[in-house]
Amino acid sequence: MTETRHVKVLILGAGPTGLSAALYAARAELAPVVLTGMQLGGQAALTDVIENYPGFPEGVGGAQLGELFQKQAERFGAKVEYDLATEVDFSQRPYKVVADNGAYSADTLIIATGADPVHLNIPGEYEMTGRGVSYCATCDGWFFKDKKVVVVGGGDSAFEEGLFLTRYASSVTLVHRREEFRASAILQKRAQEHPKFNFILNTVVTEVEQGEKVTSLKLKNVVSGEESQFETDGLFIFIGHTPNTQMFKGKLAMSELGYIKVNDKMETGVAGVYAAGEAADPTFKQVITSAGMGAAAAIQATRHLEALEAESARG
Ligand SMILES: Cc1cc2nc3c(=O)[nH]c(=O)nc-3n(C[C@H](O)[C@H](O)[C@H](O)COP(=O)(O)OP(=O)(O)OC[C@H]3O[C@@H](n4cnc5c(N)ncnc54)[C@H](O)[C@@H]3O)c2cc1C
Known part of the structure; x- marks a missing residue:
């Protein structure tokens, strides 16, 4: 013993x-x-x-x-x-x-x-953490000045952090697997009215392309099954x-x-x-x-x- x-x-x-x-x-x-x-x-x-x-x-x-x-x-x-x-x-x-x-x-x-942080568990996510994949906008937003970023999530933190990122990024695209959000109405309204904020709905990120820095993601529409490539400099994951x-x-x-x-x-x-x-x-x-x-x-x-x-x- x-x-x-x-x-x-x-x-x-x-x-x-x-x-x-x-x-x-x-x-x-x-x-x-x-x-x-x-x-x-x-x-x-x-x-x-x-x-x-x-x-x-x-x-x-x-x-x-x-x-x-x-x-x-x-x-x-x-x-x-x-x-x-x-x-x-x-x-x-x-x-x-x-x-x-x-x-x-x-x-x-x-x-x-x-x-x-809850992970997406997709190829490239772990390998590219710190090279464009992040779980913290307050920490890493500054590195994305005038760059394109994708935010994943549909709750308050995805919207709050996404809105925070509009201070730096040239565009913030929120990718969400459903058509409705859990986020509060006021945050949704703010994001919808923000000129830098875009939405891709019914869609999941399936892969982060690996390289020195994040350059693109693979997306899949969960309704049509259609796959596409999306160019971005950053991926911020806020799913819990x-x-x-x-x-x-x-x-x-x-x-x-x-x-x-x-x-x-x-x-x-x-x-x-x-x-x-x-x-x-x-x-x-x-x-x-x-x-x-x-x-x-x-x-x-x-x-x-x-x-x-x-x-x-x-x-
Ligand atoms: C990618 C990333 C980037 C970040 N960048 C920044 C930044 O730039 N600026 C900033 O201020 N914050 C940043 N943060 C947030 C910051 O790292 C956290 O707020 C901080 O680390 C929390 O500290 P903590 O000690 O409470 O917990 P953690 O950092 O989560 O540490 C928990 C510790 O507990 C240990 N542990 C867990 N379970 C057990 C167990 N059963 N027995 C013994 N030990 C255990 C773990 O091994 C670890 O050592 C970042 C977070 C992430 C994920």
């Missing part, structure tokens, strides 16, 4: 949230342990350049930013473990976490497992976001979409268990906001541990 390792602060996730929480907990001399899951650096590591994280006037590579976060946290004593948490038990303290390579007991837990929180179902309060519910101190309903970043944030979804929430969770965990210590000293 594997030995259970006890830690004061266990952090699940090594994206901007988890690594920022690690920095703060490490500087509070709590020797936090971070479990990385499958993606060290988190979603930020999937993108070529990040230009909206302060402190890097020339921008910074997504993977490089993750490495810098990690290095800074390790400098103060954080330990990063390449391990994936699979099970949690909050029924008694210290809390138990089972991971692929071992088991942990933790006085406090910071959940920073992030989220994954799934928080990585399945493990906490029934153990922590969550929204319908699976975001963990927290108060303004990143506290979940369980004492000493915090959730931060995209696992708990359906709204902002940025490196800076996620890092801020991670720091807040670690500050709160530190205060919680101090209060527990003071309590046990009083007897």
Whole structure:
């Protein structure tokens, strides 16, 4: 049987949230342990350049930013473990976490497992991510100044992000598999009235042509079955976001979409268990906001541990 390792602060996730929480907990001399899951650096590591994280006037590579976060946290004593948490038990303290390579007991837990954008799962999509395929208009819109972009989706986020992209792009073509949209009427009206906005309905994207940059997509009309080629410089996919929180179902309060519910101190309903970043944030979804929430969770965990210590000293 594997030995259970006890830690004061266990952090699940090594994206901007988890690594920022690690920095703060490490500087509070709590020797936090971070479990990385499958993606060290988190979603930020999937993108070529990040230009909206302060402190890097020339921008910074997504993977490089993750490495810098990690290095800074390790400098103060954080330990990063390449391990994936699979099970949690909050029924008694210290809390138990089972991971692929071992088991942990933790006085406090910071959940920073992030989220994954829903993918189309078509040929070329993964290979061209960061080369014209994107899941974030705020992050990448700027790179498409005076270029043609395609947006996929029919909900509020496809319309909101598509309208945002009209600031930069010369045209925004929304491709949707149905004839009706789920997006709110006001967003639909705004898009329909916008001179740069076009629609291709009853159509799906079936392939992204591979090369140095995105240049064209294969489309298929789902009614007629007709296939066509569509020239574009970018493909923005907004068909949903799934928080990585399945493990906490029934153990922590969550929204319908699976975001963990927290108060303004990143506290979940369980004492000493915090959730931060995209696992708990359906709204902002940025490196800076996620890092801020991670720091807040670690500050709160530190205060919680101090209060527990003071309590046990009083007897
Ligand atoms: C292609 C792309 C480009 C982007 N560009 C920008 C940009 O330019 N600027 C910007 O501000 N934002 C950008 N974003 C958004 C930004 O990356 C996210 O908002 C941010 O990474 C969220 O941080 P997070 O730490 O909360 O979650 P994530 O980054 O999703 O990290 C989650 C972490 O949890 C780990 N994990 C998951 N499950 C488990 C488990 N069971 N056990 C242990 N660990 C687990 C993962 O391996 C990962 O390390 C971009 C996103 C994408 C996808």
